[in-house]
Amino acid sequence: MFDLAKELWKYPRSITGDGVRLTLRRLKVLLPELQIHEIDSGTKVGDWTIPKEWNLTRARLWDPTGQIVCDTNSNNLHVVGYSSPFTGEVDLEELQPHLHSLPEMPTAIPYVTSYYEPRWGFCLAHEVRDKLPRGTYRVDIETRLSQGLLTYADLVVPGTMADEVLISTYVCHPAMANNELSGPVVASELASYVQALPERRFTYRFVFAPETIGAIAYIHLNRGHLQQRVRAGFNITCVGDDRAYSLLPTRNTNHRIDQVSRNVLRHLAGEFREYSWEERGSDERQYSAPLVDIPMVSLMRSKYWEFPEYHTSLDQLGTVVTPEGLQGGFEATRRCIDILEHDSIPTTLTIGEPMLSRRGLYASLGAGRFSTSPQQLLDVWSFCDGVTSALEIAERLGMSFFGVDELLQILRAHKIVHLEPKLFENSSH
Amino acid sequence: MFDLAKELWKYPRSITGDGVRLTLRRLKVLLPELQIHEIDSGTKVGDWTIPKEWNLTRARLWDPTGQIVCDTNSNNLHVVGYSSPFTGEVDLEELQPHLHSLPEMPTAIPYVTSYYEPRWGFCLAHEVRDKLPRGTYRVDIETRLSQGLLTYADLVVPGTMADEVLISTYVCHPAMANNELSGPVVASELASYVQALPERRFTYRFVFAPETIGAIAYIHLNRGHLQQRVRAGFNITCVGDDRAYSLLPTRNTNHRIDQVSRNVLRHLAGEFREYSWEERGSDERQYSAPLVDIPMVSLMRSKYWEFPEYHTSLDQLGTVVTPEGLQGGFEATRRCIDILEHDSIPTTLTIGEPMLSRRGLYASLGAGRFSTSPQQLLDVWSFCDGVTSALEIAERLGMSFFGVDELLQILRAHKIVHLEPKLFENSSH
């Protein structure tokens, strides 16, 4: 995943244009079934309109001495996203309103966009801006904003059931690592993981699209299908650093997918921070919108807005995002998928407790003062009532789902319980 | 309100008699639609019987030197409420069982009544009683207890719907300010407020009656109508001092009217004290009685029983009850009425988030690090699912109802949401 992220780093991603196209084509090499779609500028989608397509050739700024101040060849963040083209000379005073920097983070180039209002501009480190000499600056911003296309992709991995799990990420952020090369990279790995499963209970739908407008377009084009089939969703974002685990729950706050997520994070991470719905800021805003209503969670490492390098050039591969960070980000959602695939409703086959000793599951000499694993086996068994799910048993006993599932597999192997798959409510075959 | 209270101070209120009549007639000057009713002594109402009518001409006590000790012309509290008439001479030892004072509050005249057992008596400051010389006292209590009437009043302010909100207060307390001139005065102001509303969703029924027996009589005479129509009630009592806000919730403790009250008090007062049902002591005892079951709350300033001057002559206009205190008492219930009138169920008109920027509701330059009011607008919008009410959104977001309503009006004005009135369950047109 880390190598893929390094490879994708250079593409000048935005909400439209060749940066998105190149990124999706590279992912299609890994995931040949990925379908790349395009939608015309000007198309009405929900309350929005697909904007013109923006492409960057190069943007540069020279100081009065002819020295380069900003050059997108060195960092894509140097140009305001969706900047208008501009070539000419301006003196420093005229230039200033077109410059963006962060006084409180003097070494960071900020990430600034202006999708829906035309303007040109550069972003740069505040310590550089502070030392700019008076005089005449040369500006050369070569961008094109024109009737074109918005590009996105999806990949459907079919399961036994028509019920779908949506896994969404976004491909519109240029050179930043945690927010957001980590999302597409981890989502790709999850797609490979799901494809490699020997069997799948559910159908998985992966969406790689620009944030907000891409999700809105996707919902607009697929609303009937999504509302009929999708039972839950994962938004994959900020999954690459190794400093924290975070959960953004559903609007409901206690949907089954929230319970799954909390069980995973509690036992994967020990500690994790749970945010409130009001702190949402990604595509759950669209997928969980009222009347769309897909229950969606984000299992993140350090959440957007909450880490110091957020939306600046300091959000780097290596310093912020690490191979371990990406692996943990992958694990969190991977385990949720495993729970959805393996959660069951167990029913006892014995009336009264099973006799563990004749199956070699209990020390035959009953001193009775200490009992650990047999007691736990019977704790799990005591809830095998044909109603309670393995996940619910895990939550009741303060155990990881996987610990409960392991014990249930022992009980099943010894013909003590029968397991039925636990599906979503309103599941359909 | 403060001036009205001063004017009503002098009438010798009790549960029957001219004190009540004069008080209600004065209120009818302000509220000409107020209907004054009378019911005969001896009428059976529920488990009770309307008592004889009691009227006080004057009650006086002279010490052995001929000096006045008690005179109802100086303070109505000097006579035991419903005292029998008595004229004669008694020595101090005989007099003592007829005197009532509070050793722990030596300057206060206590408020004592004996509605259902005939006795005569005086109330006086303990410091005065302590210095009474031995000798012969002259008593002249001129009262009449005779077959007569119990007087009460009501006022119905019709709304669009037949659903009623009951607002009840009591008019049986003589010269005391917070408990209870504040109630009738604030209830009158609420009646004027409701009458002046350009339109009303609900019908408002105001009842001014003596406490307990009056409420019981009112329920007895109107039970079918009350049970069919009244959805919620406010008991207006102890609403005049400026030292606290208090809530007595419904017996259910989590009826919609409790949620309305808590939202109001939390945002009006910051802090308020919530009492338990077991600490009730006013006419919710009748209106919320089992099988009557009107959900009723009291939004009070300092609750009866809980302030030091309670039921004594120290409960004065000016020292205890202030114009600001009355205004706050009015505001609390007024805001509850406003919530009932304006609560709505919003439904989004857009699929996916609305585009705020093209409506001028969002800064077009999205640096994304800080977002305050647009985020709050979208927080509210994210719950506009056609099920959740504005009040429920406010509670979920920790906001005042009025803050949410303001944002919903913006969203409605921009055609982003549609609002349906939120009614009570089982509402009827």
Add this chain to the structure above:
Amino acid sequence: MFDLAKELWKYPRSITGDGVRLTLRRLKVLLPELQIHEIDSGTKVGDWTIPKEWNLTRARLWDPTGQIVCDTNSNNLHVVGYSSPFTGEVDLEELQPHLHSLPEMPTAIPYVTSYYEPRWGFCLAHEVRDKLPRGTYRVDIETRLSQGLLTYADLVVPGTMADEVLISTYVCHPAMANNELSGPVVASELASYVQALPERRFTYRFVFAPETIGAIAYIHLNRGHLQQRVRAGFNITCVGDDRAYSLLPTRNTNHRIDQVSRNVLRHLAGEFREYSWEERGSDERQYSAPLVDIPMVSLMRSKYWEFPEYHTSLDQLGTVVTPEGLQGGFEATRRCIDILEHDSIPTTLTIGEPMLSRRGLYASLGAGRFSTSPQQLLDVWSFCDGVTSALEIAERLGMSFFGVDELLQILRAHKIVHLEPKLFENSSH
């Protein structure tokens, strides 16, 4: 109860054999209607098989000097329960694997059994074992393990309704006091108590059986009846010491029987320790097993596993179990029975508050500053809505059920309320 325990002390109880038979015959003297049943070794019951019957004649161990080390005539615990017979000479090294002691409790003989794997052995104090000299030991274990019977007993005390309350205890523990002579002794006392009631709402089923295998057999033989009729159960164990009160709740944790138990223990004991379902270790494991599903609680004094003398010879009558301890253990479940028998659903007969004063239930001089018992009477009355039970009123008001019931009896005597019996859900006549 203490005398009965002393009398039963000597019988060499195990899960089968004459020790159980003698114990049950002695109880039948007290409870002539007790039915003693037997079931053949080898019978399949649930997942289990009735084991061979085990009887102990005597077991002795002599040291190389001919001195007695262990003799079951002095303490039944000296032999491993279900020990195979063995006569012969072994040297100390060979003997050691057959000895059981507790290094951390050097004066205690541990209680060890080996029901389902044949082995022979002795249990002894660690301080004795430590000083055993090298040399040849003589072993004489006279036991018989043969095709025979498992013995248990039940007693049904019929009530007005077919609904049953199960009271279960176990009779398989040899010479130990709290765990478990206290259970059979207290259960017998409860049976006498229930038989002596002038009328019974419910039918009471008492079961005296060996733990685990006895309960499993009982369920196997009576499953249809138990599942159709039994509404709740009490497991009587560890009810003899005077150091604590403990509750093991149902698996559900909030069944009505849990509420009954908590109300009793809170007001009987002030403090009690509530354990979790995962800390269960007695016959609720069978009766509350999934698909059997009888809601069962244990109201204990010091819980099994939790007191230092547990499962050793230190668990003695007199030091651990006391007459006061047994009395408290009896009281706890006795009061639960009383609640089940007397819980009611009250409905007010008055519309609006009842007039207490004309019934002598209220001081007629209403100074209004202090009201205690009349207020409590009205608090209880205020919930008499024909839906809420006396127990629910008690829980809501933080009162003991018996306090509420006393007030309800006053209200009923004064024709203020009507009481309907509160039954279990799905009750059948």
